[in-house]
Amino acid sequence: MSFVSVRNVWQRYGDRSILERVSVTAEEGEFVSIVGASGCGKSTFLRMLLAEERPYKGEISIEGGATAVEPNRERGVVFQKYSVFPHLTVRDNLMAAEGFQTRFGRLRGAARKEAAARADQMLTRIGLSHVAQQFPASLSGGMQQRLAIGQALTAKPRILLLDEPFGALDPGTRLQMHDFLMELRDETNMTVFMVTHDLEEAFKLGDRVLVFDKPRWDPQDPNVIGATITYDFDARHGGMPHQDILDHFPSLAAG
Amino acid sequence: MRLINMRPARPGAVLLAAVPFVVLLVAYSIASDMRLAANPQDKLLPAPATIAETAQRLFTVPDKRSKEILLWQDTAASLARLLGGVGISAALSLIFGLAIGLLPYARATLSRFVAVLSMVPPLALLPILFIVFGLGELSKVVLIVIGITPFMTRDLAQRVMDIPKEQIVKAQTLGASSWVIAARVALPQVLPRLISNVRLSLGSAWLFLIAAEAVASNVGLGYRIFLVRRYLAMDVILTYVIWITLLAFVIDWLLKTVSRRAFPWMEAGL
Numbered sequence: 001m002s003f004v005s006v007r008n009v010w011q012r013y014g015d016r017s018i019l020e021r022v023s024v025t026a027e028e029g030e031f032v033s034i035v036g037a038s039g040c041g042k043s044t045f046l047r048m049l050l051a052e053e054r055p056y057k058g059e060i061s062i063e064g065g066a067t068a069v070e071p072n073r074e075r076g077v078v079f080q081k082y083s084v085f086p087h088l089t090v091r092d093n094l095m096a097a098e099g100f101q102t103r104f105g106r107l108r109g110a111a112r113k114e115a116a117a118r119a120d121q122m123l124t125r126i127g128l129s130h131v132a133q134q135f136p137a138s139l140s141g142g143m144q145q146r147l148a149i150g151q152a153l154t155a156k157p158r159i160l161l162l163d164e165p166f167g168a169l170d171p172g173t174r175l176q177m178h179d180f181l182m183e184l185r186d187e188t189n190m191t192v193f194m195v196t197h198d199l200e201e202a203f204k205l206g207d208r209v210l211v212f213d214k215p216r217w218d219p220q221d222p223n224v225i226g227a228t229i230t231y232d233f234d235a236r237h238g239g240m241p242h243q244d245i246l247d248h249f250p251s252l253a254a255g
Numbered sequence: 256m257r258l259i260n261m262r263p264a265r266p267g268a269v270l271l272a273a274v275p276f277v278v279l280l281v282a283y284s285i286a287s288d289m290r291l292a293a294n295p296q297d298k299l300l301p302a303p304a305t306i307a308e309t310a311q312r313l314f315t316v317p318d319k320r321s322k323e324i325l326l327w328q329d330t331a332a333s334l335a336r337l338l339g340g341v342g343i344s345a346a347l348s349l350i351f352g353l354a355i356g357l358l359p360y361a362r363a364t365l366s367r368f369v370a371v372l373s374m375v376p377p378l379a380l381l382p383i384l385f386i387v388f389g390l391g392e393l394s395k396v397v398l399i400v401i402g403i404t405p406f407m408t409r410d411l412a413q414r415v416m417d418i419p420k421e422q423i424v425k426a427q428t429l430g431a432s433s434w435v436i437a438a439r440v441a442l443p444q445v446l447p448r449l450i451s452n453v454r455l456s457l458g459s460a461w462l463f464l465i466a467a468e469a470v471a472s473n474v475g476l477g478y479r480i481f482l483v484r485r486y487l488a489m490d491v492i493l494t495y496v497i498w499i500t501l502l503a504f505v506i507d508w509l510l511k512t513v514s515r516r517a518f519p520w521m522e523a524g525l
Contacts, residue, residue: 052424071427082419085426087443087520096439101430105439135520155429 003028003191004049004159009058010226011044017226018044022058024210024229029189033206033235035199040212041227043163046195050075050161062158073101076157080164083148084136090147091132094119097154119154126150126180142173146180153188162194166201178205202235209233301490309490310497325479326498333464333476334502336392340399341460345453347400348407352445353437355408356415366412373405378466385471395467402463403456407449414448415441447521450514454507461503 002025011019019041026032036042047053048060051068059067062074077083084093098115099107107115123129126146128139136144145165152160166174182205185192196202202209211231218224237243246253263271280303287300301309313326351369354361381398388394418441426436468477476499483491514521 050424050428071424073428073430075428077425077428079421079425082421083425085422085440087518089520096426097429100426100435100439102435103432105431105435137520151425152428157428 002026003030004062005060005064006049007059007061009045009048009055009060011041011048011053012056012226016223019048019212019228020226021228024232026191026193026208028191031185031192031194031205031207033202033209034193034195034212035197035202035209036212036227038197040214042195042212045212046161046163046193049159049193050077073155074158076152076155076160078145078148078152078160078162078165080167081144084144084151086136089133089135090128090139091116091119091123093136093147093151094122094154097151101155122150122154125184140173141169142177145169145177149181149184153184153190159191159193162192162196164195164197167197174201181205203233203239206235209235209239298487298489301493306490306493310494313491313494326495328474329476329479329495330498330502332474333468336395336468336475337399337457337460337464339392340396340464341403341453341457343396344400344404344407344456344460345449347404348411348452349442349445349449351408352411353415353441355412356418356445357433357437357441362412369405369408369412373409375401375405377402377463381467381470384467390471395464395472398463398467399460403459407452407456410452411445411448414445418444447514447518450510454510457503457506461499465499 004026006022006024009019009022010017022045034042034045044053048055051060051071054069055067061067065074068074071077085096088096095107095112095115096105098118099105099112106112120129120132123132126149128143128147128150131139131143136147139147149160149165166177169177178201184190194202194205209231210229211233212227213230214225214227215230216225233239234241283300284303287302290297290300291302313324315324317324351361351365355366355369356362377398380401381394384394384397384401388397422440423436426440431439464475465477465480468475469481472478476495480492480495
């Protein structure tokens with residue numbers, strides 16, 4: 001049984017078919033990049049993984065569970081923007097990741113102290129200790145996205161979903177964020193799905209790159225056929241597969 | 256240099272701000288002088304000095320019969336009605352605004368109703384209110400509530416819906432219930448808007464208050480103005496108008512200050 005399994009998923013809005021016959025599985029700890037042209041349904045696919053939308057047909061399960069009907073703590077998410085709460089300080093944003101699941105949405109007493117200590121640890125890890133008391137609006141775009149990722153990870157989700165997380169950042173900051181994300185990933189072995197427009201980013205960060213596109217094109221009615229996964233690249237070893245084939249099949253080395 | 260790029264320097268700006276006030280005062284004084292020169296008994300445009308005298312008397316000298324200073328009594332009665340009405344409206348609009356903005360079922364049920372309600376001219380309902388709620392305090396407070404709640408509710412509901420969907424989804428992925436999303440995500444973000452709504456609707460609230468007091472009351476700023484109108488006591492009316500303006504200004508300034516102090520995150524981005 002795969003960690004995340006998507007079986008024969010379809011999605012349509014009214015008469016428009018968005019996705020059809022999407023089936024894919026991912027193992028725990030895999031980083032899956034998702035690319036495709038605008039309007040190809042890659043963001044719809046991510047929203048279905050997030051359970052913000054329910055598939056028209058098919059199943060999406062994490063560790064064999066049922067298809068979720070609404071977003072929950074199994075799924076962490078970072079959007080391109082608006083991912084953090086503007087009215088909470090940086091530290092409170094991290095503590096919200098623990099407090100929001102309680103009855104009144106805030107922690108008290110000892111639980112609060114422990115959460116604050118964990119939040120401070122996370123602040124050090126994401127390099128935002130010096131702005132703990134500031135509000136997100138006073139942070140740069142890169143810092144806000146680091147906070148958003150830290151907040152998502154604080155909730156300890158099973159899978160992390162990134163919707164063009166670095167799309168609004170300048171190129172230098174984007175490279176820093178890549179390093180930051182790779183480090184975090186090495187530490188946590190998180191399963192990640194990332195939608196991006198940037199092919200280079202997709203191959204650099206991902207273990208796999210899924211390409212969404214329409215397999216056929218109906219000239220009379222372009223909306224009738226939805227997109228699906230047309231390529232599933234192995235992106236490890238710089239996108240060149242079979243570089244470690246000798247490790248798996250040592251016998252091939254002989255000769 | 257283009258006109259749109261020319262800015263007054265600091266002392267100049269203060270002076271410019273004073274100009275319309277000074278012009279108004281001078282224009283009034285001249286007009287008043289002209290009328291008084293023609294007829295010293297004229298009551299329509301009392302001299303500024305007469306108004307100042309009257310004001311001093313109104314603020315300090317008690318009424319002969321009741322031994323109370325009427326202006327302070329009027330002020331207390333009017334402010335209690337005004338703040339009561341505005342407070343109730345703010346609370347109601349917050350509750351309904353959050354419900355309509357966050358809950359699709361509440362939106363489907365109430366949003367049209369509130370939209371229609373906000374089209375009803377409140378003053379046209381005044382006779383009904385007097386019949387139903389009597390001539391006492393209740394009908395005046397209810398008029399203010401009916402007058403400003405629908406518009407505030409609509410605006411707050413819109414503000415709640417304007418909260419980026421990403422934030423609502425994010426809160427769900429952190430395990431927040433509908434209640435927690437309302438209390439910890441939506442409420443804090445619309446509170447500044449509530450205060451600015453209150454500031455905007457205070458103008459209408461005063462209007463409804465004075466209208467209700469003018470029709471049926473025995474104390475209140477609006478009541479007094481319409482009472483002394485019969486004696487053409489322009490000096491009293493003008494004192495009351497200036498006093499009401501001053502009160503409105505102070506309330507507005509207080510709300511602005513509270514908003515700035517209480518919501519530092521609003522200005523963090525500026």
